[in-house]
Amino acid sequence: MAELSAILEGVLAKYSLVVAFAVVGGTIWFSYFLSARLTKGRLHGSAIAILIGLIAAYIGGVVTGGQKGVADVIGMSGIGIMGGAMLRDLAIVATAFGVRMEEFRKTGISGIVSLFAGVFVSFFVGACVAYAFGYRDAVSMTTIGGGAATYIVGPVTGTALGASSEVLALSVAAGLVKSILVMTMTPFVAKYIGLNNPRSALIFGGLMGTTSGVAGGLAATDPKLVPYGAMTATFYTALGCLLGPTLIFIVIRAIV
């Protein structure tokens, strides 16, 4: 018996990416089954799959105490490879295949406006919340504001400004909350914010900025919109990293 489990573990660990394909495939089949049976297709199968993924990530975190959700569970490390930056970016770029150049040209300016608006508004909102919770120095406010942009902008800004580790952790948490909310809420609010065409998807990506949130949220809303939102979102984190420790910090320091 011990031998059997050792053999099983050996195969699962060695072929982790293959395990991930099988597990994710099964999860998606189950999600579409639930979508059709329980919600009569109203809640999209991929939205359910993403929710199941997030719940599994939570359980994985509780059980293992690790940082990579379910990917820290023995035999599941392939999920981390499959959902990691390398394959994610390859798949995102592939979605652009078949998109016509004019679609982007038409919305060029609105896309840029949405990017700047998204970065500034997120920093502003995050800094205000930080202030309300008693983090009233410019460094902490800017760092938590960065977290409200994305969970990469927050720690990058905080590290550049020399924020405390408590504030850094807060900013990462704020960014994760944002990413998860965008993933799960987008299909529900899409109707109300007119998110049903390439133009609004492009603007949506620029405003939200969290690549994982936008990628997941749009996939669960309408997969055809993914390339447009993902396109602008990929510029967001870079813009936030550049503006956060510089212009935005200077402005916040001047105010408080």
Added chain:
Amino acid sequence: MAIYGTALLSLCLLAGLIIGKLLGWAVSEFFGLDVGFTPNLGGVGIAMLLLIVFSEKMQRVGRLKPPSEQGILFWSSIYIPVVVAMAASQNVLKALKGGWAAVIAGALAVVVCFALVPAISRLGQSDDPTND
């Protein structure tokens, strides 16, 4: 052959990432910023533009045959499963443990930005009557 399409896709991604890094480096140098690492200035977005431009050109001259296209379409169709795997490897526990300051900061940013989508969509729409 499918690998031709996948190779084109991979080359576009690599080129985009390198261009993004170079841009990030140039901008940080120009403004004298030091954020501790070189930010990638939209590498993936640039890669998407490259793929659109190159695949359009190759299709027009008949150099991208349907079997090669399969090598790109596969990755595009595997996109949602990849996103599910990504969701499953997020640090959800930490997000929920961050306390109310983190939850409110993140949630409020989402609500405000959701509200801004229709506002910015309306901007500049009048000069393009073909867009509805």
